[in-house]
Amino acid sequence: MVVRRRPQRGHRFTESPVLQLALQGWRSRMVGLLLMAAFLALVMRSFYLQVINNDFLQEKGDSRYRRDIEVSASRGKIIDRNGDMLAVSTPMKSLWAIPGDARTMTAPQKQQLAALLDMSVRELDAKIASDKTFVFVKRQVPPETADRIAALKLPGVHQEKEYRRYYPTGDMTAHIVGFTGVDDKGLEGVELAFQQSLLGHAGSRTVIRDRRGNIVEDVGATRPPQDGKDVRLALDSKIQYLAYSHLKAAVESNKAKAGGAIVIDASTGEILALANWPTYNPNNRQHLSGAQLRNRAITDTFEPGSVMKPFTIALALEKGKVRYDTIINCAPGRLTIGSATISDAHPHGALTVAQVIQKSSNVGTTKIALGFPPKEMWEMFDSVGFGQAPNLGFPGEVNGRLRPWKNWRPIEQATMSYGHGIAVSLVQLARAYTVFARDGELMPLSLTRVDDSVPVHGARVFSPQTMRELRAMLEMAVQPEGTAPKARVPGYRVGGKTGTAYKIEGGVYARKYVASFVGIAPISDPRLVVAVMIDEPSGGAHYGGDVAGPAFSQIMGGALRTMGVPPDAPIQVADAGATKGAL
Amino acid sequence: MVRFNMILLLIAVVCALGVVTSQHRARKLFQDLESEQERARQLDVEYGQLQLELSTWATHPRVEQIARDRLHMVTPDAVGRVVVPAAKAAAKGGR
Numbered sequence: 001m002v003v004r005r006r007p008q009r010g011h012r013f014t015e016s017p018v019l020q021l022a023l024q025g026w027r028s029r030m031v032g033l034l035l036m037a038a039f040l041a042l043v044m045r046s047f048y049l050q051v052i053n054n055d056f057l058q059e060k061g062d063s064r065y066r067r068d069i070e071v072s073a074s075r076g077k078i079i080d081r082n083g084d085m086l087a088v089s090t091p092m093k094s095l096w097a098i099p100g101d102a103r104t105m106t107a108p109q110k111q112q113l114a115a116l117l118d119m120s121v122r123e124l125d126a127k128i129a130s131d132k133t134f135v136f137v138k139r140q141v142p143p144e145t146a147d148r149i150a151a152l153k154l155p156g157v158h159q160e161k162e163y164r165r166y167y168p169t170g171d172m173t174a175h176i177v178g179f180t181g182v183d184d185k186g187l188e189g190v191e192l193a194f195q196q197s198l199l200g201h202a203g204s205r206t207v208i209r210d211r212r213g214n215i216v217e218d219v220g221a222t223r224p225p226q227d228g229k230d231v232r233l234a235l236d237s238k239i240q241y242l243a244y245s246h247l248k249a250a251v252e253s254n255k256a257k258a259g260g261a262i263v264i265d266a267s268t269g270e271i272l273a274l275a276n277w278p279t280y281n282p283n284n285r286q287h288l289s290g291a292q293l294r295n296r297a298i299t300d301t302f303e304p305g306s307v308m309k310p311f312t313i314a315l316a317l318e319k320g321k322v323r324y325d326t327i328i329n330c331a332p333g334r335l336t337i338g339s340a341t342i343s344d345a346h347p348h349g350a351l352t353v354a355q356v357i358q359k360s361s362n363v364g365t366t367k368i369a370l371g372f373p374p375k376e377m378w379e380m381f382d383s384v385g386f387g388q389a390p391n392l393g394f395p396g397e398v399n400g401r402l403r404p405w406k407n408w409r410p411i412e413q414a415t416m417s418y419g420h421g422i423a424v425s426l427v428q429l430a431r432a433y434t435v436f437a438r439d440g441e442l443m444p445l446s447l448t449r450v451d452d453s454v455p456v457h458g459a460r461v462f463s464p465q466t467m468r469e470l471r472a473m474l475e476m477a478v479q480p481e482g483t484a485p486k487a488r489v490p491g492y493r494v495g496g497k498t499g500t501a502y503k504i505e506g507g508v509y510a511r512k513y514v515a516s517f518v519g520i521a522p523i524s525d526p527r528l529v530v531a532v533m534i535d536e537p538s539g540g541a542h543y544g545g546d547v548a549g550p551a552f553s554q555i556m557g558g559a560l561r562t563m564g565v566p567p568d569a570p571i572q573v574a575d576a577g578a579t580k581g582a583l
Numbered sequence: 584m585v586r587f588n589m590i591l592l593l594i595a596v597v598c599a600l601g602v603v604t605s606q607h608r609a610r611k612l613f614q615d616l617e618s619e620q621e622r623a624r625q626l627d628v629e630y631g632q633l634q635l636e637l638s639t640w641a642t643h644p645r646v647e648q649i650a651r652d653r654l655h656m657v658t659p660d661a662v663g664r665v666v667v668p669a670a671k672a673a674a675k676g677g678r
Contacts, residue, residue: 085638090631168638215617216610241643491664567666 065208066219072161073200075184076228078177078191080237081270081449086177087191089163089184093146095137101156102128102137109154116149117141128156139182140164165191167282169237172244175295176235176274176447178395179282189295190231190447192395200228234270234449239263242558243273247532250551251277254515254537260297261551262430263559264529266520268450269434269443269458271392272528272559274298274427299396301423302514302533305501306360306483306544308419310436310470313357315380316368317466324354324469328364335363337411342366345500345543354469358476360483360498362418369417370410377413378405383461384432384442386424392447400424419501426516430531433518436471436495437526439464471495475523484545487517489557491567494521496530496552498544503536512536515547521556524568530556 011017049057078087095117105113114121117138127135137157141149146159165180167173178189185199186192203225208217243261251259263273280292294300316322333347342362348355356364369377381387387402401423408416415421424432427445434443440462450456462470474495478487483498496519502509518531532548532555541547650656 084641085634088631088635088638090635091628166635168635169642172642172644210610214614216613218613238643241647245644245647491666 065210066206067209068204068206071203071205071225072163073202073225073227074163075165075180075200076198077230078194078198079230079232080235080240081233081272082236082238083232084237085168086173086233086235086237087165087167089165091143092140092162092164093143093159094139094162095141095146095149096158096160097128097135097137098133098156098158099128099130099135100133102154104155105157109152112152113137113149113154113157116145169240170283171279171281172275173235173237173240174279174282175276175297176233176240176271177282179285188293188395190233190394193393193447194231198228198231201226232449234265234268234272234446235274236272236562238562239555239559240273240275242562243530243555244275244277244279246551246554246558247275248277250532250534250547253539254534254541254547255539256534256547257536258291258296259532259534260300260426261533261555262297262426262529262531263555264430264434264443264445264531266434266437266443266526266529268452268456269431269445270450271427271445271447273555295394295396296533296535297426298390298392298394299398299425301398301400301425302535303420303422303501303504304424304429304516305419305499305514306362307429307497307499307516307518308422309357309360309365309417310474310497311380311384311432312365312369312377312417313353313473314435314462314466314470315377316353316371317469318462319372319376321371322353322368324473325352327352328356328361328367330356330361330363330367333363335366335414337366337370337414338409340411342414354473354476357470357473357497358479358482360477365418366414369414374405374408374413377416378402378408380461381416381422383459384435385428386422386432390425390427390431390445392427392445394447397427398425400428419499426531426533429516429518429533430529433520433529433531434458435461436467436474437520437529438467440467471520471523471526474519478519478549482545483543484517484549484552486545487519487549487552487556489521489553489560491569492521492557492560492565493523493569494519494553494556495523496520498549500542500544513542515542515544517544517548517552519552519556521560522565522568527563527565528556528559530559 074091075089077085077089080086110121110124114124117124119138124137127137140162149157150159163184165184167177167179169177176189178191178193179187180191181187186195191198203223205218205222206220207215208219210216243263247259247261250256259277261273261275262271264270265272274297276294276296278292280288317324322328327350329350330344330348331350333344335342344361344363346359348359348361348364351359351361351364353364353368355361356368381402387400389397389399391397403412403421412421431443431445435441438458440460441458442461443456443458472495474497475493476482476495477497478484478494484496487496487498488494496517499514499516499518501514501516503512503514504510505512514533514535515537516531516533518529520526520529530552532552534547534551537547
């Protein structure tokens with residue numbers, strides 16, 4: 001048997017002849033060393049980049065993923081005493097562009113954008129023709145429109161969040177609430193007066209965003225945004241509406257130039273309503289005129305006329321010069337002091353002091369006023385707040401004009417006793433009348449809510465006894481024999497005083513009038529002071545009782561009912577036809 | 584010794600993977616939180632807008648106009664009013 005040995009074809013790896021070659025040992029060591037050196041270089045480089053000099057890479061990384069974002073805060077709301085909205089901010093978008101980039105828009109794109117923004121293509125072109133690097137295309141764009149614009153993906157057009165202020169009550173509360181500018185800063189009224197607390201403070205945070213723009217992590221310190229605080233006014237929007245609508249009706253029916261009305265809660269000094277005419281819509285402030293913007297009740301002074309008489313009489317009663325039933329001879333309706341003559345609109349004979357108020361006799365008041373020294377009269381005017389700003393914190397409050405007593409001439413003292421030669425604002429007048437409502441206390445006024453759990457007190461000016469007598473006289477003025485029977489309110493005992501003053505034009509009294517009525521109710525326990533002023537009535541009537549009296553009656557009646565004040569007088573059925581108040 | 588080192592290495596690798604996964608999950612959760620917060624802000628804005636709308640619909644001039652013109656309501660005149668004494672009203676449970 002032949003055994004054929006298979007020739008050996010291969011051999012085991014370890015027996016490979018290549019490996020049998022004898023190489024010099026330094027070569028392998030050399031390669032090993034080089035590799036080691038290369039690795040070491042890499043390690044050192046990465047150590048250098050990541051540990052020693054890491055700022056550069058850190059910065060590059062941050063610039064790609066880290067973002068500082070501002071968290072916007074909204075402006076506080078203004079609400080009335082019952083929580084009804086008077087001013088509220090809602091987010092809007094402002095549209096801005098980098099003109100260089102925006103000019104690359106195609107014509108159809110421009111047309112689309114212009115159509116969405118309610119502007120012509122030419123206007124749009126004019127905006128982006130600017131050589132600045134930033135222009136606002138349009139501000140305060142509604143969010144829905146802004147979303148549609150964002151969907152167009154226009155080159156160089158960007159959006160920014162901002163707020164717009166809305167005033168749901170519109171022109172009704174325009175003067176008291178005021179308005180803000182386009183950058184959310186208060187410009188007028190309460191918006192300006194309470195700017196500090198209404199203003200929100202934007203917060204900021206530093207975040208890491210991923211490739212898709214999602215925020216994945218908060219890094220560093222975050223500052224939470226602080227929303228502005230809400231301001232709760234003393235205003236009652238229902239009473240405000242009553243005051244506003246009746247004032248407007250009175251101004252229109254008397255063809256007057258302007259008017260103002262104020263309602264004050266006598267127990268707290270809160271301003272429940274403050275209306276002016278003409279007014280404006282704060283939501284759309286194009287074509288505004290100065291006359292519309294003026295808050296007459298607070299910033300305008302006028303010579304008040306006879307509404308000042310009760311203060312003169314109160315001083316006389318207080319000083320014991322006269323009693324309410326002292327007879328004053330007012331015949332023949334004229335009185336000459338120096339070279340000037342004072343006269344009554346309707347001549348009267350002998351009147352009691354109470355009738356002087358009821359009939360509003362200038363002669364009677366003058367005779368009483370000349371009984372005391374100028375200083376005493378000045379002090380009384382000063383102590384009821386004339387000649388000094390009412391301290392509401394409202395922008396544009398005026399002091400009025402009360403000249404120092406040292407250079408009063410007798411004729412001036414005489415005219416001041418019935419409200420000429422002295423200038424006051426309607427709010428000062430209304431505030432001064434709180435002394436009659438509060439048994440002689442002059443109440444501090446407040447635009448914001450007052451905590452009424454503790455009784456609020458003002459400075460005492462007159463004694464309660466004098467005030468009781470004065471209230472009786474004021475009530476007489478609205479009786480049929482008085483100057484203002486039209487100011488009566490069915491169901492309530494009211495009292496007040498009319499004023500019909502000549503206006504000064506160019507230093508002389510013109511045949512133009514300011515008709516006013518200031519009153520309190522209910523007489524048995526006064527809760528409200530209402531002051532109405534109508535500027536230049538020219539519809540025939542110009543007496544305070546005929547012009548401002550009916551408006552007073554409507555406002556007072558409505559406000560008393562709104563507040564649920566129980567009636568203190570039997571309702572006269574004969575008056576039924578006269579009650580067409582607001583709901 | 585080598586085996587022990589291998590086990591340590593394995594543990595280190597598992598831990599490293601764990602860190603990566605939990606970081607990923609943390610970011611996912613953070614994104615969810617972020618989007619919920621965004622939704623809360625959106626709803627807040629919407630609430631504000633609805634409040635605004637409500638007060639616009641409920642302005643007194645509008646209410647009065649509808650009451651007068653559409654519902655033909657009138658303020659009752661003096662004859663139509665009954666004054667309830669305060670004590671009696673309180674006994675009945677207020678106005």
